[in-house]
Amino acid sequence: MATETTTVTDLAEAAERQRRLELKELLNKKYKWIDWKWDLVFWTTAVFVVAGAADITKQLFAGDWDFWTDWKDPQWWPVVTAFATIIIPSTLQYIQWTAWRFPTGATYTACCLFFAAWVGRYFQWDLAATYPMNFVWPASVVCAGILMDWTLMKTKSFILTSLIGAHVWAIAVWAYNYVPLAAFLQPAHFMDHVVTVADVQGIAYIRSQTPEYLRLIERGALRSFLGETQYVSLAFAGTAAFVGYWIGQFIGRYLAVWPIRRYLKTM
Amino acid sequence: MGKRFVIGSVGALCVILAVVLANPPNAAAHGEAADEPFLKNMTTAFFNVSVSPTEIEVGEPVRVTGSVKILETWPHTLETPEIASIMPVVPGPVFVLKERFVNGTAAIGSFFAQKGGIYEFEMELVGKEPGDWHVHPGIAVYGTGTLIGPGEWVTVKPSDEPFSFPLTLMSGETIELSTYGGAFVWWWSFAGFVLGFIWILYWTTNKRTVTNLAVTVQLPVNDDAPDIGLITPRDHMWMNVIVGVTLVMLVVGWTYATSNAPVRWPQQTDWFTPEFISSGEKMAEARASGATYDEASETLEMKVQVTNVIQSDIALKQLTIAMATFVNGPEAEQAKAGPSDFVGRLEVQPDGPIAPGENKELTLTISSSIFSEERLIPTQAPQQFIGAVLRFENGNDGHEFVTVRSNVVPTQFRSTYLP
Numbered sequence: 257m258a259t260e261t262t263t264v265t266d267l268a269e270a271a272e273r274q275r276r277l278e279l280k281e282l283l284n285k286k287y288k289w290i291d292w293k294w295d296l297v298f299w300t301t302a303v304f305v306v307a308g309a310a311d312i313t314k315q316l317f318a319g320d321w322d323f324w325t326d327w328k329d330p331q332w333w334p335v336v337t338a339f340a341t342i343i344i345p346s347t348l349q350y351i352q353w354t355a356w357r358f359p360t361g362a363t364y365t366a367c368c369l370f371f372a373a374w375v376g377r378y379f380q381w382d383l384a385a386t387y388p389m390n391f392v393w394p395a396s397v398v399c400a401g402i403l404m405d406w407t408l409m410k411t412k413s414f415i416l417t418s419l420i421g422a423h424v425w426a427i428a429v430w431a432y433n434y435v436p437l438a439a440f441l442q443p444a445h446f447m448d449h450v451v452t453v454a455d456v457q458g459i460a461y462i463r464s465q466t467p468e469y470l471r472l473i474e475r476g477a478l479r480s481f482l483g484e485t486q487y488v489s490l491a492f493a494g495t496a497a498f499v500g501y502w503i504g505q506f507i508g509r510y511l512a513v514w515p516i517r518r519y520l521k522t523m
Numbered sequence: 524m525g526k527r528f529v530i531g532s533v534g535a536l537c538v539i540l541a542v543v544l545a546n547p548p549n550a551a552a553h554g555e556a557a558d559e560p561f562l563k564n565m566t567t568a569f570f571n572v573s574v575s576p577t578e579i580e581v582g583e584p585v586r587v588t589g590s591v592k593i594l595e596t597w598p599h600t601l602e603t604p605e606i607a608s609i610m611p612v613v614p615g616p617v618f619v620l621k622e623r624f625v626n627g628t629a630a631i632g633s634f635f636a637q638k639g640g641i642y643e644f645e646m647e648l649v650g651k652e653p654g655d656w657h658v659h660p661g662i663a664v665y666g667t668g669t670l671i672g673p674g675e676w677v678t679v680k681p682s683d684e685p686f687s688f689p690l691t692l693m694s695g696e697t698i699e700l701s702t703y704g705g706a707f708v709w710w711w712s713f714a715g716f717v718l719g720f721i722w723i724l725y726w727t728t729n730k731r732t733v734t735n736l737a738v739t740v741q742l743p744v745n746d747d748a749p750d751i752g753l754i755t756p757r758d759h760m761w762m763n764v765i766v767g768v769t770l771v772m773l774v775v776g777w778t779y780a781t782s783n784a785p786v787r788w789p790q791q792t793d794w795f796t797p798e799f800i801s802s803g804e805k806m807a808e809a810r811a812s813g814a815t816y817d818e819a820s821e822t823l824e825m826k827v828q829v830t831n832v833i834q835s836d837i838a839l840k841q842l843t844i845a846m847a848t849f850v851n852g853p854e855a856e857q858a859k860a861g862p863s864d865f866v867g868r869l870e871v872q873p874d875g876p877i878a879p880g881e882n883k884e885l886t887l888t889i890s891s892s893i894f895s896e897e898r899l900i901p902t903q904a905p906q907q908f909i910g911a912v913l914r915f916e917n918g919n920d921g922h923e924f925v926t927v928r929s930n931v932v933p934t935q936f937r938s939t940y941l942p
């Protein structure tokens with residue numbers, strides 16, 4: 257009996273080994289019409305779609321926080337930015353990992369977003385509306401994208417990436433953009449007050465339809481945890497990013513990939 | 524899809540287009556004419572507004588001063604005014620705002636406001652972009668939006684000196700705000716982009732991409748298949764290198780930023796309650812007893828019952844509706860009342876002083892194209908009312924502002940087929 261079982265297991269293992277060898281061959285198979293040029297066209301075309309999706313999602317959820325330095329505060333900005341910017345990277349992670357086993361979705365989206373955001377800010381805000389770039393610069397999420405893709409590559413799991421990667425994302429987005437923000441948080445004397453450089457920009461560069469009271473920033477409240485708003489905010493940003501990650505997965509699974517499968521089946 | 528459906532749709536589209544084109548909204552250059560009349564005349568009154576000088580060079584100042592009263596007639600359909608902010612209304616940051624006082628207090632942000640409150644403002648703008656700009660004062664009210672005052676054209680001519688905005692930090696360093704930190708933001712973000720781009724290039728150039736699908740569909744999603752060659756140890760090694768570089772960059776950047784700007788504050792906020800400004804010495808009681816509006820001649824006629832409650836003669840000198848002021852006096856007095864496009868003549872019948880204790884019915888007549896240009900008077904609205912502020916004077920520099928509210932009836936009722 258024992259020998260028979262072993263034989264069956266051996267056979268199954270051999271078959272699996274054989275299957276994987278065949279897959280290896282398939283991976284390197286030469287296709288007549290689908291070569292690197294096809295890939296290049298595909299990746300380049302996707303830039304605009306992905307950039308658009310990522311930029312619109314960011315503007316929808318984190319618009320003003322991303323537009324102005326005087327909104328980049330310790331309390332709200334890390335949370336809304338982490339949430340808003342993780343959604344489409346998560347979608348692309350799902351698509352590129354499941355389709356090609358590339359840990360590139362988040363970085364790819366971040367690079368596309370970098371391109372879209374700077375083009376938009378420069379042409380629309382700086383050239384057309386004359387707001388200086390040092391006031392309206394967009395936050396960058398490329399560094400966070402690299403770290404989250406790396407997390408997916410190491411864990412090979414969307415669940416673990418959502419648990420670990422989302423927190424990494426939240427901290428990386430904040431930390432990376434705090435570096436250029438730091439200079440704008442220096443106190444200066446203006447209008448009989450001591451305010452930050454960012455505040456001066458917000459007051460001086462007139463926004464007739466965005467009055468100051470609409471600014472959703474830390475204003476100091478009982479719930480500011482001994483002044484440690486920043487750390488509480490970052491912890492919550494991780495949770496918000498976790499939610500955003502799964503919204504992105506949902507978009508990837510049911511709005512992007514599932515309809516394509518349905519379509520392919522009909523052919 | 525039947526033929527009838529297509530014809531029906533095209534027909535409907537034509538009708539909609541005809542309706543839209545036949546009723547062009549009466550929009551002025553600055554957009555406020557698009558607002559409903561009640562949103563202007565029942566909410567606020569701007570008076571004594573001055574914008575000067577009206578011709579400057581880049582880098583030179585323009586002062587915007589005046590007063591706005593949040594009216595007691597504030598419409599019940601809007602949230603009660605509680606928080607407000609005074610701001611210049613201009614086409615984007617073509618000026619920079621350097622000073623702003625509300626009732627004498629420097630205002631970096633918003634203030635607590637209330638119905639009946641009078642807010643005297645003083646703003647200093649500095650020309651940044653050359654051009655002809657229409658400059659208004661405005662008051663933004665939480666829950667309602669920005670309500671604008673009378674505007675004045677300001678010509679900003681180019682200057683030999685480029686625009687500059689020096690700002691002194693608490694550290695003593697003086698920075699140029701127009702460009703400060705801008706280059707670093709760009710190169711820092713760009714450096715991150717380069718790392719990401721290398722990451723993408725590594726995968727897209729070393730590997731087949733689209734055709735991988737044939738393999739991956741046959742594997743579970745958490746199988747990275749190093750044996751098949753999907754993700755190899757070499758890939759891991761290079762990705763670890765990029766992540767390492769990213770982390771080093773973060774640490775170096777952080778160290779630079781925090782040593783470059785060792786003192787960092789959270790963004791500041793200051794909401795205050797402005798000092799009370801009185802509407803003047805008590806001298807008149809006034810109540811409107813009805814108004815008519817003739818659209819054809821753009822004439823408003825309002826009846827007001829006035830009682831003089833002091834011991835000397837008083838006279839009605841001005842009437843303000845929203846951003847427009849009408850003066851009972853000669854051209855010279857009108858010119859002083861505000862930007863010329865928003866000033867007109869007020870005719871008072873019977874004119875002349877009101878004696879102490881006297882009760883008089885005055886008929887106020889105003890003919891002005893401002894009514895239609897700014898759409899100040901409702902003619903077929905759910906709230907057929909206007910609010911106005913009357914200015915009485917007693918002859919020895921005393922004055923009082925009295926708010927009146929009147930319903931307004933058009934002199935002709937137009938029959939309309941479309942709504």
Ligand SMILES: [Cu+2]
Nearest residue numbers: 553657658674
């Ligand atoms: Cu205007």
